[in-house]
Each structure stands twice: as structure tokens, then as C-alpha cells.
Amino acid sequence: METEPHPLRYESDAPLVERMRALCMRYPEAAEVVAHGRFTFRAGKRQFAIVGAAHDDRDAVEFVPDPLEREALLERADVFVPPYEGAYGWLAIRVDSDAADWDLISELLDASYRRVALVRQLRALDADPVVPLSD
Template sequence: MQHPEVVDPAHPLVERVRAICLAYPESVEVEAWGRPTFRAGKKIFIMVSASMDRPFSIVFKPDSDERGPYLQDGRFFSPPYWGPGGWLATDLDQPGTDWTELGEIIDTSYRQVALVRQIKALDAAGGRNGPQRLV
């Protein structure tokens, strides 16, 4: 069964997330559930659109130590389906969106699911400063 498209994959906000995510070693984009997902090999590290009501958001996997502080910040929320697994989400279309912070969030999420060889390739390419240049 084909899921309806939740967000336009050509929207500038999605394009910006795509540029950051696809700069990571072995990252690929796969459409799933009507949404762009970005994967480190086979494992999702970013999904665009937490819900139909919030199409311009990303779902990410925070470091376990950061989850609590994020939840105390009103910009972050527990997304449907993914939240019980420790994932969080944040909107992309809010005034004053901090793309440097989003880049750091994407980096952390990638590192949570990437294989050791992917992280080594990232670190060899300059680590956080590699894909971060795109923010």
C-alpha cells in the first residue's frame, strides 16, 4: 500500500535537511511512510515530518543524556510512534530556527545509528565540521 506524500520532497526546508544528511558517509535517502528518511546504511537517523500536522519537522535520535534536557525545551517534542523508542522531534519552520543547532542534532543522530566504519570515515573527513559546513 502506497502512503500519501506528507511533505513535498522539493520544499526548500526538506532540501536543506537533505543537503546536510547526504553529506554523511554512506548516507542514503529512502522514502518511507510518505516521508523522506535519511539512513546511515540501512538505519534511519533522520525522518522529515513527525506527523501530518507537523510536516516541516524532523525526527531524530538524541544521545540518551540529552533527551531529558531537550524535552524541557518547548521546541522539542516526543513524536508519535517513535517517541517511546527514545526519538524526539523538532519543527523546522519556526521563526529563528537555529540551523547550526539542527546540524549538531543531525550529527548526533547519525552517530547514534552509524556503524563504526561510518563514524571512522566521518571523523577522518573532519568529524562534526564535515557536513556541518552545509548548515
């Protein structure tokens, strides 16, 4: 029995997807994969960022937080535990594409990449660090 593919939550050229693509694809061996109707970004095979939170109609970005920062992040009004991935330690932050704190989001994505990346990917990153994008 064949199942229907998940409809895309965002178009490929949506501002949030384009901004996330610009931030995420700078990492060593980064890959963009559409999975379950959402754009995901991976360090090789392991996801480190997801555009959109499952069953949430507002813009959000999911990430794997640094365990030492998890509780502080959860005190923020714009951070929440997303369905599905939240059971595996992921968090999500609501994003207003025009007014988002992209410096913070960039830091969260960096920590997330570092949590899932392979040693060789981390060595490549540390040899040639990702520089923040200027607005």
C-alpha cells in the same frame, strides 16, 4: 491484498526537504529513502533523521538524541516526543524553515547519525568530519 502507498507529506523540492538533504547526505554511506510518505535519511540501513512527524501538521524533524542531552532537549518548547518513533527513543524538533536554528539542528543530526552508524561509517566520518554548511 495490495495497500495504497502513503501520500508524500512534502514534495521533493520543498525547502525543508532540501535543507535536510543538504545536511544529511554529507555523511558516509548516507541514503535518502521515502518511507510511509516521509523523507528519511539513513546511515546505511538505519534511519537517523525523518522530515516531518507522524500525525503532526507543522514542520518538524525527527532525530535520535544523545541520551545525555535528552532531558535538556525536552525542556525546550519546540522539542517533543513524536508518535511511533518516540517509543524507540526518538525526539522531534519543530522547524520554521526560514528562522530555524540550523546550527542546533545540524548538531542534533550529527549526534543522531553517530547513534545509529556502523563502526566503519564512524571511522570514515572521523577521518573526514562533516563541516557545517554556512548560510
